[in-house]
Amino acid sequence: MAEPSGEQLLFLTDEQLRQGIEAMFFAYRGFTADPDRILEDMSYGRAHHRAVHFINCAPGTTVNNLLNILGVTKQSLNRVLRRLIADGLVESRVGRTDKRERHLYLTEEGKALEAKLSDAQRARMRSAYRKAGPEAVAGFRQVLEAMMDADMRRNYLALREPRP
Amino acid sequence: MAEPSGEQLLFLTDEQLRQGIEAMFFAYRGFTADPDRILEDMSYGRAHHRAVHFINCAPGTTVNNLLNILGVTKQSLNRVLRRLIADGLVESRVGRTDKRERHLYLTEEGKALEAKLSDAQRARMRSAYRKAGPEAVAGFRQVLEAMMDADMRRNYLALREPRP
DNA sequence: ACATTACGTCAGCCTTGTTGACATTCCAAG
DNA sequence: CTTGGAATGTCAACAAGGCTGACGTAATGT
Structure with a gap:
């Protein structure tokens, strides 16, 4: 057809894109709302959630690897990790082949928190998926x-x- | 069909939901990356972006209304608005019918910044939409x-x- | 007349991001 | 063997941007 614009590309209009941007904004708030409530009770923040989440799904990951995934500075991550280790949620083991590296694992307590946060977040996700x-x-x-x-x-x- | 479970509901497995959660996390980072870079140059933050965005698409909105949309405290918002007004990006007009209210508008300079941020964010959105x-x-x-x-x-x- | 609402502001606290500097430990190349 | 560099940890300091609490002012509604 001679008209590739128009209704075919309605989803690319500035107005449509603006709606998508706002949808992302509001949805992300919902996305983090349930874990945030749980974390608040134990005076943890989102940073702790992220660390626990990615340690859980890649057990034994190094600090450096986590740094890349999370996209923060090592000082920032270290502050969070130090507390998680002190609280007994995360275990840091010196590397076997390379002893400079620290490999991170969740303790049983850490896994319990991860599961609690994950359950809450998945519940909302599942509900959204089911509706859609x-x-x-x-x-x-x-x-x-x-x-x-x-x-x-x-x-x-x-x-x-x-x-x- | 007699089998609503199984492959039909593959998208509701914990693993699928976990992938969705991680997709949200990484995508939101991309979503904010471009505006963040622009804002950094002028030492503004995401909070300023959000304020400017919603004032732009609801010109004349009151402070209270903005508070509800953004979901922050008035002290938090006020800190941001004060700077935007001082910098001449936002204008605050006393309400006509209710003089307690302040109606917020972008100045020409404010509109220019909003357009710059919006263009960057829409460009990524458009690209993602087009690919998908x-x-x-x-x-x-x-x-x-x-x-x-x-x-x-x-x-x-x-x-x-x-x-x- | 009085309570309520809308808004601004001050003070102080927390999390979480940043940079810079410096120590340690270890691997690997010269 | 020595030395450079990588990986990690730690300390200090700072900023953004959330939060609470308290207080003031002006306008509105009852």
Whole structure:
């Protein structure tokens, strides 16, 4: 057809894009709301949640690796890790081959907190997925992946590969 | 079909939900990355972006209304607004009917910044939308809307209604 | 007349991000 | 063996941007 613009590309108008931006903003608030409430009770913050989450799904990860995933400075992460270790939620083991590295693991207590946070967050996710349906979910994931920075997409994809 | 479980509900497994959670995390980072870079140069933060964004798409909004949308305390918002007004990006006009209210407007300079931030954010959004396609975008929006808190969804929907 | 609402502001606290500087420990290359 | 560099930890200091609490002022509604 001679008219590729118009209704075909309605989803690319500035107004549509603005709505998408606002949807992201409000949805992210919902996305973090439930874990935030749980964390508040134990005077932890989102940073602790993130650390616990990624240690859980990549047990034995090094501090440096976590740094790359989280995208913060080592000083920032260290402050959070120090507290999690002191509180007995995370264990830091010196590397076997390279003793400079510290490998991070959740303790039983750490796993319990992770599960609690994860359950709350998954519950909302599950509810949203169910309301929207499988096709919508596929689209959701596609758009999110396309929205990531390239290096973060690499981290994201690496998380679903089998570990050595 | 007699089997609603199984492959039909693959998108609701814990693993699928976890991937969705991580996709949200990484995508939100990408989502804010471009505006963040611009803001950094002028020593503004995300809070300023949010204020400018919502004043732009609801010109004349009151402080209270903005408070509800942003979900922060008035002290927090006030700190940001004070600077934006001092810098000449936002104008605060006393209400006509109710003189207690302050109505907020972007100045020309404020509109310029908003456009700059918005352009950067829309560019990424447009690119993601284009890569994913219209059907994916529809699903993306559906899931995001389902993920919001009910009261935030009200705010979200109110933003696309015509104003008096 | 009085309570309430909308807003601004001051003071102080917390989390979580930042930079810079410096020590330690270890691996690897010269 | 020595030395450079990488990985980590730690200390200090700072800023943004959340929060609470308290107080003041002006306008509004009852």
